[in-house]
Amino acid sequence: MGIQERKEREKERRRQQIIVAAKRVFSEKGFNKATMEDIAHEAELSPGTLYLYFKNKEELYASLSLRILQYLHIRVEHVNKEEGLGAEQKLDALIEAMYDVYAFDPLILINMFHLQSSETLKNLSPQLMSEIEELSRKSINAIAAVFQCGIDGGIFIDRHPVALADIFWSLFSGVILWTTSKKIINEEKDYLRDTLKIAFEMFSRGLYKH
Amino acid sequence: MGIQERKEREKERRRQQIIVAAKRVFSEKGFNKATMEDIAHEAELSPGTLYLYFKNKEELYASLSLRILQYLHIRVEHVNKEEGLGAEQKLDALIEAMYDVYAFDPLILINMFHLQSSETLKNLSPQLMSEIEELSRKSINAIAAVFQCGIDGGIFIDRHPVALADIFWSLFSGVILWTTSKKIINEEKDYLRDTLKIAFEMFSRGLYKH
Amino acid sequence: MGIQERKEREKERRRQQIIVAAKRVFSEKGFNKATMEDIAHEAELSPGTLYLYFKNKEELYASLSLRILQYLHIRVEHVNKEEGLGAEQKLDALIEAMYDVYAFDPLILINMFHLQSSETLKNLSPQLMSEIEELSRKSINAIAAVFQCGIDGGIFIDRHPVALADIFWSLFSGVILWTTSKKIINEEKDYLRDTLKIAFEMFSRGLYKH
Amino acid sequence: MGIQERKEREKERRRQQIIVAAKRVFSEKGFNKATMEDIAHEAELSPGTLYLYFKNKEELYASLSLRILQYLHIRVEHVNKEEGLGAEQKLDALIEAMYDVYAFDPLILINMFHLQSSETLKNLSPQLMSEIEELSRKSINAIAAVFQCGIDGGIFIDRHPVALADIFWSLFSGVILWTTSKKIINEEKDYLRDTLKIAFEMFSRGLYKH
DNA sequence: GATGAATGAGTATTCATTCAT
DNA sequence: TATGAATGAATACTCATTCAT
Numbered sequence: 001m002g003i004q005e006r007k008e009r010e011k012e013r014r015r016q017q018i019i020v021a022a023k024r025v026f027s028e029k030g031f032n033k034a035t036m037e038d039i040a041h042e043a044e045l046s047p048g049t050l051y052l053y054f055k056n057k058e059e060l061y062a063s064l065s066l067r068i069l070q071y072l073h074i075r076v077e078h079v080n081k082e083e084g085l086g087a088e089q090k091l092d093a094l095i096e097a098m099y100d101v102y103a104f105d106p107l108i109l110i111n112m113f114h115l116q117s118s119e120t121l122k123n124l125s126p127q128l129m130s131e132i133e134e135l136s137r138k139s140i141n142a143i144a145a146v147f148q149c150g151i152d153g154g155i156f157i158d159r160h161p162v163a164l165a166d167i168f169w170s171l172f173s174g175v176i177l178w179t180t181s182k183k184i185i186n187e188e189k190d191y192l193r194d195t196l197k198i199a200f201e202m203f204s205r206g207l208y209k210h
Numbered sequence: 211m212g213i214q215e216r217k218e219r220e221k222e223r224r225r226q227q228i229i230v231a232a233k234r235v236f237s238e239k240g241f242n243k244a245t246m247e248d249i250a251h252e253a254e255l256s257p258g259t260l261y262l263y264f265k266n267k268e269e270l271y272a273s274l275s276l277r278i279l280q281y282l283h284i285r286v287e288h289v290n291k292e293e294g295l296g297a298e299q300k301l302d303a304l305i306e307a308m309y310d311v312y313a314f315d316p317l318i319l320i321n322m323f324h325l326q327s328s329e330t331l332k333n334l335s336p337q338l339m340s341e342i343e344e345l346s347r348k349s350i351n352a353i354a355a356v357f358q359c360g361i362d363g364g365i366f367i368d369r370h371p372v373a374l375a376d377i378f379w380s381l382f383s384g385v386i387l388w389t390t391s392k393k394i395i396n397e398e399k400d401y402l403r404d405t406l407k408i409a410f411e412m413f414s415r416g417l418y419k420h
Numbered sequence: 421m422g423i424q425e426r427k428e429r430e431k432e433r434r435r436q437q438i439i440v441a442a443k444r445v446f447s448e449k450g451f452n453k454a455t456m457e458d459i460a461h462e463a464e465l466s467p468g469t470l471y472l473y474f475k476n477k478e479e480l481y482a483s484l485s486l487r488i489l490q491y492l493h494i495r496v497e498h499v500n501k502e503e504g505l506g507a508e509q510k511l512d513a514l515i516e517a518m519y520d521v522y523a524f525d526p527l528i529l530i531n532m533f534h535l536q537s538s539e540t541l542k543n544l545s546p547q548l549m550s551e552i553e554e555l556s557r558k559s560i561n562a563i564a565a566v567f568q569c570g571i572d573g574g575i576f577i578d579r580h581p582v583a584l585a586d587i588f589w590s591l592f593s594g595v596i597l598w599t600t601s602k603k604i605i606n607e608e609k610d611y612l613r614d615t616l617k618i619a620f621e622m623f624s625r626g627l628y629k630h
Numbered sequence: 631m632g633i634q635e636r637k638e639r640e641k642e643r644r645r646q647q648i649i650v651a652a653k654r655v656f657s658e659k660g661f662n663k664a665t666m667e668d669i670a671h672e673a674e675l676s677p678g679t680l681y682l683y684f685k686n687k688e689e690l691y692a693s694l695s696l697r698i699l700q701y702l703h704i705r706v707e708h709v710n711k712e713e714g715l716g717a718e719q720k721l722d723a724l725i726e727a728m729y730d731v732y733a734f735d736p737l738i739l740i741n742m743f744h745l746q747s748s749e750t751l752k753n754l755s756p757q758l759m760s761e762i763e764e765l766s767r768k769s770i771n772a773i774a775a776v777f778q779c780g781i782d783g784g785i786f787i788d789r790h791p792v793a794l795a796d797i798f799w800s801l802f803s804g805v806i807l808w809t810t811s812k813k814i815i816n817e818e819k820d821y822l823r824d825t826l827k828i829a830f831e832m833f834s835r836g837l838y839k840h
Numbered sequence: 841g842a843t844g845a846a847t848g849a850g851t852a853t854t855c856a857t858t859c860a861t
Numbered sequence: 862t863a864t865g866a867a868t869g870a871a872t873a874c875t876c877a878t879t880c881a882t
Contacts, residue, residue: 174384
């Protein structure tokens with residue numbers, strides 16, 4: 001391993017260290033109440049160091065979303081590329097993937113929805129913004145491809161596959177947001193998993209022709 | 211009309227004046243970038259006056275949501291109480307109501323979802339929090355009652371009606387959030403209405419027994 | 421006195437209060453070592469209040485210069501407009517005016533030269549910059565007019581009057597800067613007045629035809 | 631050449647490399663906006679290395695002035711020591727020397743005047759401060775000696791020669807500062823050389839007895 | 841000697857909130 | 862009630878300087 005590579009690796013390790021700390025702090029306090037000092041403290045680094053790895057607070061925040069988008073993208077692409085799967089099986093695999101995406105990082109996922117709906121989105125660096133945009137688009141298209149497959153096979157209702165993908169994703173994110181907020185508002189116990197299960201089941205029932 | 215009542219009425223008028231101004235400013239700038247001075251200016255009042263009507267910025271923000279929740283509540287209760295409607299017709303009426311809720315104040319609705327997922331929610335006064343909680347609960351229950359009606363009639367699948375209501379609401383809010391954010395991210399044109407239509411259609415297809 | 425006018429007056433009083441404090445602090449510590457908190461403390465106000473009267477630190481700094489420029493301008497215009505004075509007497513009056521300008525506010529005058537030679541100059545608001553520019557120009561022109569008068573009368577050497585004005589001003593500011601800095605460097609006693617006297621005497625001797 | 635000497639030479643070479651870089655950066659950005667990293671980058675060195683050659687930023691800055699002071703000193707001493715020159719010719723040579731000093735490094739010269747009038751001056755190490763002090767004093771004395779010569783010869787007016795030297799230097803620095811700042815303020819074209827010429831001419835006219 | 845990653849003290853500026861009028 | 866001037870705590874970000882390698 002060359003010295004160059006070692007440095008590169010070290011640098012990536014630091015980035016991850018910061019991201020992990022940021023995740024904890026943002027999740028607990030939200031974007032605006034979390035301070036860079038909080039994050040630095042959590043990462044056991046000094047505030048200045050954060051700026052060696054991330055241009056500013058917003059980019060640090062957005063980079064969290066990027067991470068889960070990358071995971072999402074990999075998973076849905078994988079579903080899509082699997083050989084020998086029928087549309088039905090692909091749909092099941094897709095739903096399974098969504099559970100994994102949620103499990104991969106529930107808090108960040110919620111943050112990501114927050115990001116989508118907020119003022120932050122408008123102020124990111126063009127570069128990061130386009131990375132997010134690209135991954136979002138690719139993922140939605142991959143999901144749409146699954147639906148296209150079922151439509152072509154005549155077993156799914158004939159709707160615009162991208163619209164179906166948007167609804168699928170909306171349902172997923174909507175359930176997560178709402179059950180989380182219900183938990184906060186009503187102090188109910190978290191019954192996300194059950195709700196998600198029924199939601200996907202109903203979506204499937206609506207999707208299939210009879 | 212007594213002098214007391216007249217005062218009460220005047221006070222309410224002022225509150226509305228502030229809420230209307232706040233709505234405009236929050237919608238344009240988002241919660242954190244909007245300043246109390248902005249809002250005061252928009253309302254043609256002084257900053258100090260805002261605090262005579264709202265305890266702080268967060269409560270002012272949350273009270274916007276309250277307004278749309280009240281509208282939502284009225285509409286779904288109305289659907290529910292309508293005499294002589296079958297479950298099928300009630301579902302249609304419910305979907306119609308949701309379109310109206312969106313039309314009533316799209317920007318504030320989006321803000322409300324933002325509120326749900328954010329740090330602000332944790333810092334509201336218990337009183338306002340319980341008002342929000344109560345309206346949310348009542349509305350969800352009213353929606354659930356529609357589904358209960360269909361389940362009892364044997365035409366809807368037999369699932370926990372509150373879970374169905376949660377999914378219904380999640381789908382609605384998820385579609386709005388996601389299509390809005392897609393618009394920002396991808397600069398796509400807004401195709402919310404179409405997506406919402408298909409979403410509700412699929413939801414219904416999933417809901418009905420065959 | 422109307423309420424409007426009273427407010428205006430109060431506001432101007434505050435501005436002066438801040439300017440006086442800023443003068444003291446800037447003079448003692450220089451632009452960069454002086455903090456807004458220092459100035460606020462000196463003015464017995466809070467930091468935030470400073471920003472109600474001055475857009476930022478640089479504008480506060482520059483407004484000090486403006487004050488002395490205004491005084492300079494008034495004095496040289498006055499010399500110029502005095503009826504029945506010969507060029508010789510006008511020159512004497514001009515020199516006298518320069519002594520007064522120095523006496524008006526020695527520390528700020530030095531700061532002004534500093535401003536002229538520094539990075540700050542490039543970052544002022546266009547408005548303030550143009551005020552400074554205008555006053556500078558007018559003052560230099562007024563000085564030049566004195567020389568023009570002597571040239572026309574045939575008693576001063578025939579050089580471009582603005583160039584002569586620039587040299588006059590350069591000599592004045594150069595002597596002040598250098599004797600001040602000599603005092604700091606060599607810890608010599610301040611012999612500015614003597615030097616200034618000889619300087620003006622020599623300038624005059626150089627100016628007159630023989 | 632011993633190894634010791636070689637090292638010494640190498641060290642001096644590095645110092646010059648840094649000084650040259652610092653000169654460029656300070657000139658472009660001014661003292662406060664220039665960062666040590668900028669300078670290190672310009673010198674193709676690392677920030678840490680700068681501190682092996684200069685105790686801190688202020689000393690690095692002041693050492694630029696030292697360089698031009700050294701040049702000034704050499705030139706004026708040379709004028710003074712030239713055999714067989716009358717006071718008149720010495721004055722001409724002195725003026726010529728000043729043009730050369732300006733040409734040697736115009737930007738740094740301006741920086742030096744800035745240094746003289748600024749907060750930085752008060753915070754230098756005693757050693758560097760005394761070097762500056764000594765060179766300043768020697769140079770002024772050398773200039774004064776030229777005037778002394780003319781006074782003794784009965785062709786210059788009988789004033790304290792150091793005062794005359796101070797005025798001479800003030801005029802020089804004043805003209806440079808003012809024409810430079812005029813250029814920035816008024817965006818006038820740079821007419822320094824003409825102004826300097828007239829300034830020296832007038833100074834001479836004032837200096838000579840008639 | 842040279843490096844450059846890490847530091848952390850330092851600061852201009854903002855803005856929700858208060859309170860004397 | 863309404864005002865709006867004043868507050869002052871809070872914070873993102875910078876950068877001179879250090880020190881382990």
